[in-house]
Amino acid sequence: MTTNQTVFTFADSTDLILEISHTTPANFENQFSHPYLRYQAYLNELCLNAVLPWLQDFSPQAKVWPSSAVLASFWELVNGTTVTVDATRFVLVPSENIDHSELRVPQEWVDLPSWAGDYYLAVEVAADTGYVKVWGYCTHAQLKNQGKYDAGDRTYSLDSSNIVNDISVLAVARDLCPDEVTQTAITPVPSLPQEQAQNLITRLSNPEIIHPRLAIPFQLWGALIEHGGWRQSLYEHRLGLPEQRSVLQWLQNGISQIAEAVGWERLNLQLSPAGARSVEDRQPQIILSRRLTIAGQLYELLITPQGEPDAPFWRFELRNTTVGAAIPGGFKLRLLTEDLQPFPNNEDIATTAVERLYVEVALEAGEGIVWEIEPLPEDYDREIIKF
Known part of the structure; x- marks a missing residue:
């Protein structure tokens, strides 16, 4: 991160002032279960729309974690948003509070290993007057070591005296101290059956x-x-929605809107079985596909039904979308049960460059499966595919 004086706009203080837009996304009203949560999400959206472009000005690779498509499922449950810059995680914590005496961060962003940030930005959102004020920041280690835990609302609070109020210091610190220890150890939560x-x-x-x-x-x-x-x-x-990731529903009725938002699509292929003499003899096959970016290359994850209609099984297959391109050695395609348990023959590994990786699995009606790929695809968010 490099310091760019044109980026920092201050109003007689060390606070960073950024303009915001009052525009809310289409159907925002229907994305949350309660007016309070809808308003909380609105503040998060304003905060993100203002702060993300600022981060991208001097770190173009800054992006929402895990992806913009699933932010509503976070904002329904917890206040805050994470933006990643390479391996560094910035947690944006918006509030309408004009009292900057402390920063309060929900416990989830501090005590869950996969959610924890490196830096936490304190952001005042002034929706009525059209600006956000980034008035300070701290590290995860500061929150854990110097902050106070409030069991009532499950937040960590850090007094302003322990917060760096000059936001320009953040850019300098990232440049001069790239190896700064920002996180402290976190004990993982036990797994759930x-x-x-x-x-x-x-x-x-x-x-x-x-x-x-x-x-x-x-x-x-x-x-x-x-x-x-x-x-x-x-x-x-x-939200009272029906099952959004049912493969059988996708095959019969099309991809759900939520699944489309994360990249799933349905492909209709015409197959010519042996002995087919005319177009009428060709059998259509429906394939479910999701485009993925892995290590800068485009791939697709395919789900296809196999076997007989009364005894089906399913193939999960990974391919490079470039014709003739291979999957590099070291890639892994893995299937897990809904609660992330392995099972026999659940993994395919490319020991050398290969055309494809695939795993076939037979599942009971209503059973769920989780797919994983190594290296991790961009914007990966674990999902449960139902059968």
Whole structure:
């Protein structure tokens, strides 16, 4: 990160002042289960729309984590947004509070290993007057070592005296101290059995529970939402949506809107079986496809039905989208149960460059599967595909 004086706009202080837009996205009203949560999401959106371009001015690779397509499932449950710059994570913590005496950060952004940030930006959102004020920042280590934990609202608070109020220092610190230790050790939350996770989703899907994050012990809550598939499922249940990732529904009725938003599409292929003499003899086959970017290259993950209609099984297949291009050695395609457990023959590994990787699996009706790829695709968020 390099210091660019044209980036920092100050109003007789060390605060960073950025203009915001009041425009909300289409159908924003229907994306959240309660007016309070809708307004919380609105503040997060204003904050992100102002701060992300500022970060991208001097770090063009800055992007939303895990992707913009799934932000609603975070904002329904927790205040805050993460932006990544290479391996560095910035957690944006918006508030309308004009009292800058402390920064309060939800526990999820501090105590969940896959959510924890390196830097936490304190952002005042003045929606009525059209600006955000980034008034300071701290590190994860500061929050854990110097902050106070409030069990009532499950937040870490850090007094302003321990916060760096001159935001321009952040750019200098990143340049001069690239190896600064920003995070402290975090104890992972215990894993959840699948049945318990489903029971919690059913319980917390009641939209009258405005703050589901406070309704159960943090160890259970953290384990539930750190699993991307369960977080998405809880969000969708709270909105009263039908199952959004059912392969059978996708094949029969088309891809759901939420699945389309993360990149799934349905392809219709015409196959010519042996002995076919005319166009009428050709059999259509539906393939489910998702485009992925891995290590700068485009790939596609395919799901195709195999076997006989009364005894089907399913093939998950990874291919390079460039004709003739291979999958490099070291790549892995892995399937796991819904609660992330392995099973026999659940993985295919490219020991050398190969044309494709695939895993075939037979599943019971209603069973879920989680796919993983190494190296990790860009914008990867764990999801549960139902059968």
